[in-house]
Amino acid sequence: MDPLSILLDRARGRDAFVLRSILNPPWSVQVRDRAPLNVVAILRGTPWVVPSTGDAVRVDAGDIAVMRGPDTFTFADNPRTPTQVVVQPGPRRTTAAGAELREVADMGVRTWVNGTRTCDDGADDSSVLQIGKYRGLGEIATRLLSALPPLLVIPGTVHVESALVSLLAEETVRNEPGQDLVLERLLDLLLVAILREWFTRPDTDAPAWYRANGDPVVGPVLRLIHSDPAHPWTVAALARRTGVSRATLARRFTDLVGMPPMAYLTGWRIDLAAELLVESDATIDTVARQVGYGSAFALSAAFKRARGISPQRHRDRT
Template identity: 60%
Template structure:
């Protein structure tokens, strides 16, 4: 498995929140749901994404945005309109005065908004229609994937071709047995397809390891590390497998990836460990074995040295965040 495939192997929606929104101008919604990741597919009209740390981005029909949380952001029909609706944890919607809007703005199966006439394909002119898919728990999206993404990325609709947006548009309003599972899997597939297309674009500023995958020496070395992180790798092993000297591999790997092979392996193992430690049944000992540490003590020492907390503290913080907010962090 290559490094990108390993990174994209993580999305596992479980009861994801999917909604078609139909809104008339001027509209503006503040999203403060604490969710780790949301996809927004613009079906009709334009929308502006406003964040404190990533500026303002516009979505045109056919564009897809991937927005990384948990910090709040605003979706609006223009650059200036102040939020009139707030979406909080649990996807509870309220007006800016606190009045609950969930029932008042219900327009049918997974459809919500203030324009009943805009629900049909030939609805009210000027209304905006968008589909949002929200991963509600961090355990559904690996920390490794989140750390590789910008705060907001926009994939232009004319920059790629896929049947998935149209399929999601059709399926989101169906009310059939097993539909939640169908939508979970469609959301996973759409996220993977969008990220694969986006990573290949020049403006993506993809991580160094992404470009390094195409190198005839470093690419195979990366795949070896990702395929079997628990193996007791050495630079000599990797050099022998890739057909170059240790010095040549070390130099080339560092130039392309930005760090030496063993430093990269340590970071990869600890990133895997951080994700695995969130699993309810995982123990420090079992995670240590899975990521290549000979004992839980060895993993704990490396984890604390690099991340500043012990594996147990990492787990405790995740559990505390779950208790406080209802989300799995």
């Protein structure tokens, strides 16, 4: 598997939240729920998205906006419309002053409307947003998504996601057995399509590990490291597998990735360990061996150097 596939495989939704919002003007919804990632497909209308920093961006029907948390952002019919609804952690909805909103209407399965009208009764000026929130992302997903800008807009002219958006919208309003799992998987597929399209743009400032994936020397090394971190890799062993000298591999890897091979391997192992410590009940010694350390003591020493705390402290505080 290539590095992007391995990272995406670990960036699956956990406790994802999917909702359809029908918004009648004037409207302005500020999102403060600190979700690590929001994916919003515009099904209808031409709303604005206002990030916490930077200029407001108008999005059209068919566009997809991706907001990397935990920063605040606002969706509105007009950037000048005062905030009417604030989405807090939970999620729960309040006024801008913090008062609980009880008059908001839930119109059917996973559908929220900010008034009494719906798109079906003549509200031609309504906007319809298909919203997906990732409320839990592991260490590996964080490594991947940190490469994204705070606000990413995929224009509707890119049609690779349109079928997925339509299917996600159809499934959102269904209430069948296993529906939550279906929605999480569809949201995952949509995210994969979005990231793949964005990373392959010629003007994208893609992370170094992604750009290096196409290199005939560094690409295979990255695949070896990502797919088998527990192997006792050395620069010499990696060089033999790619048919170059140690010096050539070290120089080329550092030039393209920005750090030596062993430093990259250590960072990957520590990220994996941090995720496994939270996601599993495995002992620290077991986790250590899964990521390439011979004992809990060896992992603890490396973990403290990298993160400043012990593996047990990391597990206890999350």
